[in-house]
Amino acid sequence: GSTIGVLGGGQLGRMLALSGRAMGYRFITLDPTPDAPCGQVADEQLVAAYDNLEAARELANKSDVITYEFENVDAGVTELLMKETYVPQGSKLLYVTQHRLREKRAIEATGVKVAPYREIDSVAALQDAVQAFGMPCVLKTAMGGYDGKGQWVIRSYEEIPEAYETLAKANTELVLEQFIHFDKEISVIAARSPRGEVKVFAPAENVHVDNILHLSIVPARVSHEITKRAEELAIRIAEGLEIVGLIAVEMFLTPDGELFVNELAPRPHNSGHYTMEACHTSQFEQHLRAICNLPLGSTELMTPVVMVNLLGEHVEPILHWMKLQANKLADSADNKFNGIIPKIHLYGKHEAKHKRKMGHINLLTKDLDLALEWVEQMGIWSSRSK
Ligand code: ATP
């Protein structure tokens, strides 16, 4: 079998490796943390910084194919890997998706809408743009942000200088976005192979709490027409940007039925974890099929599903629930939650820190509302921290 090298050792890499080993591939991972989630299940783990060229060279020499589980890959490393081995996803996609301004321009070039935005390079420019867009609006660092880090929602003129100075410390361009008063956030994951085959998974309806994905509801509770449009838009981006592998497309749906793309992720995405049990092919298998130029698998949704992230603070209640389950075995004949099939995934992280993603649960169900009630009853319903 071939060896797949994974840049990054987090849970996305872990689930990729778990899926790929069933397909006969070997995995080698590069990550600065020993005992990282992906390293635990890979055949071999290189422990070094992501921008360590020596380690990257070793990864290249030991791998037939290279992929990554995050987009902030160092440009020098990408160049080296491209030269030394096969990186089917290429370097252009990373270059585009690791920078919000480049990403927005690339999306617009495919004919798809993003929220109105402006590049910001001074306090004066920010004041100007806030005036033009109205408040609230969102200032973001162009590079390096995730889980809402590197963002500032501007609600008054007084906070403009502080917002600018705080984010400018990140030493990257800044972008101001108009605030979209969305009805729903949805995401669509598309896969494209080098031979040009494209497939999409069903749109997920995403609920964020404190900017961290809390749950995904699938199918998204939107009209058939919007589902179709969201899928078409993701296909358009996958084809327009000549993606190889997965592309996750996050979108805002407005009350009058408009879709704006928020951002892209050129990799498996948290909102696609539902595919692990709810689809014939998981996003991880699909990514591997795409980068290895195999025929793509069926993306058919076999059952409605709610995916809930297990953050550090949710581990206690879930362990408690598992103990109860183990103890009461038979007497659940009248339990209204009987129709729900919970599938638990844990990432092998040892420290259950607040807000840290420790795992997720896929609730397979015929009744989405009942699954949401289950989440609430289990005590894993996230609430805002302030
Ligand atoms: P991720 O972890 O998804 O990579 P991120 O840090 O890159 O997050 P975004 O996805 O850009 O950040 O924003 C996080 C969340 O903040 C969005 O899911 C959305 O709820 C809200 N948000 C971001 N931009 C806007 C906007 N222009 N209008 C309204 N809400 C927004």
Ligand code: MG
């Ligand atoms: Mg992001």
Ligand code: MG
């Ligand atoms: Mg996002």
